[in-house]
Amino acid sequence: xxxxxxxxxxxxxxxxxxxxxxxxxxxxxxxxxxxxxxxxxxxxxxxxxxxxxxxxxxxxxxxxxxxxxxxxxxxxxxxxxxxxxxxxxxxxxxxxxxxxxxxxxxxxxxxxxx
Amino acid sequence: xxxxxxxxxxxxxxxxxxxxxxxxxxxxxxxxxxxxxxxxxxxxxxxxxxxxxxxxxxxxxxxxxxxxxxxxxxxxxxxxxxxxxxxxxxxxxxxxxxxxxxxxxxxxxxxxxx
Numbered sequence: 657x658x659x660x661x662x663x664x665x666x667x668x669x670x671x672x673x674x675x676x677x678x679x680x681x682x683x684x685x686x687x688x689x690x691x692x693x694x695x696x697x698x699x700x701x702x703x704x705x706x707x708x709x710x711x712x713x714x715x716x717x718x719x720x721x722x723x724x725x726x727x728x729x730x731x732x733x734x735x736x737x738x739x740x741x742x743x744x745x746x747x748x749x750x751x752x753x754x755x756x757x758x759x760x761x762x763x764x765x766x767x768x769x770x
Numbered sequence: 771x772x773x774x775x776x777x778x779x780x781x782x783x784x785x786x787x788x789x790x791x792x793x794x795x796x797x798x799x800x801x802x803x804x805x806x807x808x809x810x811x812x813x814x815x816x817x818x819x820x821x822x823x824x825x826x827x828x829x830x831x832x833x834x835x836x837x838x839x840x841x842x843x844x845x846x847x848x849x850x851x852x853x854x855x856x857x858x859x860x861x862x863x864x865x866x867x868x869x870x871x872x873x874x875x876x877x878x879x880x881x882x883x884x
Contacts, residue, residue: 698874
């Protein structure tokens, strides 16, 4: 059973461009969580999604950030008009149901904004 | 606000010795989960151990054990017989029972010397 897949592993964008981060959950998992890790900090919760629904987006910045988890395909975290402060590692986790202790993390995408 | 504090930015231990990493948290909830995650240089988040707050018995996983003091809101991690492969960042995390997000501390970098 493959683990949580994230791609790309590294993404470089210039200021003002868009960044799209993809997360494929483990087989059979229908719950996805996105976290952001700034340099030298712990992970910060961003958003929790089930298939086709956003359940909790309390950690998402109000502008430029959006997330989706369509019926088919991976979950996408989208950052429009990136700025230098968006440079971070973005982690996705998945769960068979919405219980925290069953979250399995992907390897992360490191976004660098130049 | 619910917060997690790791007051030791860095710790070191000699191979085969024992080390304890500290974690305190702040909450008004009575039912919650606590976790320790390991993040090696690969950045993959690996669950080390978890504790349900309603369980008085301290969790143990092989060489890893916790000292859970609910009244003091303390959750320390003890690593026995330390190995070189234990070198990593260690994050303490908290989650209330009725929510879906993990709240992380800022991490402790553990070095293991031969």
